[in-house]
Amino acid sequence: AQSVTQLGSHVSVSEGALVLLRCNYSSSVPPYLFWYVQYPNQGLQLLLKYTTGATLVKGINGFEAEFKKSETSFHLTKPSAHMSDAAEYFCAVSEENQGGKLIFGQGTELSVKP
Amino acid sequence: DADVTQTPRNRITKTGKRIMLECSQTKGHDRMYWYRQDPGLGLRLIYYSFDVKDINKGEISDGYSVSRQAQAKFSLSLESAIPNQTALYFCATSDSRGGDTEAFFGQGTRLTVV
Numbered sequence: 001a002q003s004v005t006q007l008g009s010h011v012s013v014s015e016g017a018l019v020l021l022r023c024n025y026s027s028s029v030p031p032y033l034f035w036y037v038q039y040p041n042q043g044l045q046l047l048l049k050y051t052t053g054a055t056l057v058k059g060i061n062g063f064e065a066e067f068k069k070s071e072t073s074f075h076l077t078k079p080s081a082h083m084s085d086a087a088e089y090f091c092a093v094s095e096e097n098q099g100g101k102l103i104f105g106q107g108t109e110l111s112v113k114p
Numbered sequence: 115d116a117d118v119t120q121t122p123r124n125r126i127t128k129t130g131k132r133i134m135l136e137c138s139q140t141k142g143h144d145r146m147y148w149y150r151q152d153p154g155l156g157l158r159l160i161y162y163s164f165d166v167k168d169i170n171k172g173e174i175s176d177g178y179s180v181s182r183q184a185q186a187k188f189s190l191s192l193e194s195a196i197p198n199q200t201a202l203y204f205c206a207t208s209d210s211r212g213g214d215t216e217a218f219f220g221q222g223t224r225l226t227v228v
Contacts (some may be wrong), residue, residue, distance in 0.1 A: 002159075004156075009154065014225070019165025032215065034216075036219075042221065042222075043118075043204060043219040043220055043221045043222050044157075044204065044219040045219075046215075046216055046217075049215065049216060051213075051215050081139050088164050090156055090157065092157075097210070097213055097214050097215075098214055099208055099213075099214045099215040099217060100145050100146075100147055100162070100207065100214055101147065101159065101162055101208075101214075101216040102157070102159070102207055102217060103151075104156035104157045106154055106155055106156045107154075107156050
């Protein structure tokens with residue numbers, strides 16, 4: 001069975017610093033890969049996804065992630081954190097053509113210090 | 115109006131009561147899902163439906179049932195609520211015609227069982 005591991009349940013960065021949220025998955029077949037963001041008292045919003053093609057994926061709000069098959073990783077980065085980035089971030093995987101049937105990581109709460 | 119609407123948004127119920135959470139969507143998607151979010155566990159799939167006549171158990175279906183009343187409506191029932199079903203519940207949709215590459219989430223229902 002597939003699984004997703006997010007390293008670090010809480011990450012704190014200073015405003016303007018690099019954001020790096022780590023995600024590793026276990027799958028023998030390249031899956032679809034996703035990052036979702038959840039702001040307080042809201043639902044999940046898609047940040048970015050990898051389904052096929054270019055392995056460096058750019059998303060909304062300046063975030064990007066790189067699919068590295070050899071490392072089974074899909075880490076999320078943003079060069080310069082903003083206070084508005086404070087939220088919970090979820091990495092998820094799915095099988096091909098089943099992007100709604102997701103297996104999620106446990107989530108990483110990002111705090112941004114002024 | 116939201117594309118994926120969940121009602122109620124918040125609910126407190128007593129142990130042993132039957133409760134139904136409802137989800138409706140205006141996106142015209144054929145696939146619908148119910149997820150449960152618990153702190154530190156991410157989101158886990160309870161049930162999913164790829165079309166009106168197709169309903170499948172997810173990872174944690176025990177204690178839950180669902181009904182797909184129409185393509186646009188998917189309800190989740192707790193026949194006899196128990197305190198460990200206290201959680202945040204999300205409905206989601208996806209579209210097989212578009213290759214099912216993304217899930218669209220409702221705003222969530224916060225359920226407390228006392």
